[in-house]
Amino acid sequence: MIAKLKGLIDSLGDDFAIVDVGGVGYLVFCSGRTLGRLQTGAAAALHVETHVREDHIHLYGFIEPGERDWFNLLTTVQGVGAKVALAILSVAGPEQLLQTIAAQDKVLLTRASGVGPKLAVRILTELKDKAGKMSLGAFAPSAAAAISTPVGGGVMEDAISALVNLGYKRLEAFEAVGVTAQELGEGADSSSLIRHALKRLGKDLMR
Numbered sequence: 001m002i003a004k005l006k007g008l009i010d011s012l013g014d015d016f017a018i019v020d021v022g023g024v025g026y027l028v029f030c031s032g033r034t035l036g037r038l039q040t041g042a043a044a045a046l047h048v049e050t051h052v053r054e055d056h057i058h059l060y061g062f063i064e065p066g067e068r069d070w071f072n073l074l075t076t077v078q079g080v081g082a083k084v085a086l087a088i089l090s091v092a093g094p095e096q097l098l099q100t101i102a103a104q105d106k107v108l109l110t111r112a113s114g115v116g117p118k119l120a121v122r123i124l125t126e127l128k129d130k131a132g133k134m135s136l137g138a139f140a141p142s143a144a145a146a147i148s149t150p151v152g153g154g155v156m157e158d159a160i161s162a163l164v165n166l167g168y169k170r171l172e173a174f175e176a177v178g179v180t181a182q183e184l185g186e187g188a189d190s191s192s193l194i195r196h197a198l199k200r201l202g203k204d205l206m207r
Contacts, residue, residue, distance in 0.1 A: 001052075002026075002059060006045040009038050015086065017061065019046065028061035029082070031071075032090030037063050051082060058082065066094040077126045079119050087112040088123075099156070100124075101131040102178020129171060156181055159193035168201060176200045 005028065007021035017038055018025045028046060030038075038044050046061035047068045060082060062068040067089055074085040091111045092100060100108045106120035115123075156177055163173035176197040184192060 001050045002048050003050070004045065005048055005059075005061065007043070009040050009042055009044050012038060012040055017044075017046075019044065019061070026059060028059045029086060030061045031067065031086045033093060034061060034063040034067065034089075060086070064094075070094050070097055073127060073130060074123070076130075077123050079122060084112070084114040084119075087114055095156075098131055099178050099181055101127050102175050103182045104128070104175075105182065128175075131174075155188070155190045155193065158190040159197060162190070162194050163197060163201070166198075172201065173197070 005019045005021055005026055007019045007026075010018040010020040010025050012018075012035060015032075015035075016027055016029050017035060018027055028048065030046075034046070044063075046063065047065050049060045049062075049068055049071060051058045051060065060068075060071060062071065070089060071082075071085050074080050074088055075082060080088075088097070088109060092108055096108070101124055104124050106117060106124060109115050109120040109123055110117060159177045159180075160170065160173045163176065164170050168176075177193055180193050180196045180200060181188060184196065
């Protein structure tokens, strides 16, 4: 099984790259975000997920391991195959997906080719618990810099950790911080996230 490829980018297509490794060209399917960071003739290293079927072997490549982790997580959802997972990752990076799932916001997901409102809701529902257990700090800063997100992953992780230390479950802290981050937008610091998330959690407990 191929887990990583390191070589020269021979050529780029709409949804794939051909990586020349010692004279052998590997066709690797990639998200738009990964393709945007590759350049023909330049050296590159891709983290690879290998899918073996009776009639083919497909390689899926990712510039960052966090993107590969999300690819694997997305494909656990019924109706989300490799092609749809790459489409989702083309419109949202790991941190952005975390915020989207925490806030249960289907709008971003429906921007991906092949994702309608019903599938978006299924993704949000099925990944709610799983995404809450993923650490924001696991994703490389370089990946975060490549996308536009309202609040940085490190700030969100600090806020979530603070709430967990106060006795809240990680999942409920994750949800509260995710929704708060969407509301406060860019520039929010961890203190603001914690303060507003606590207010939200207090209201939820009173219902």
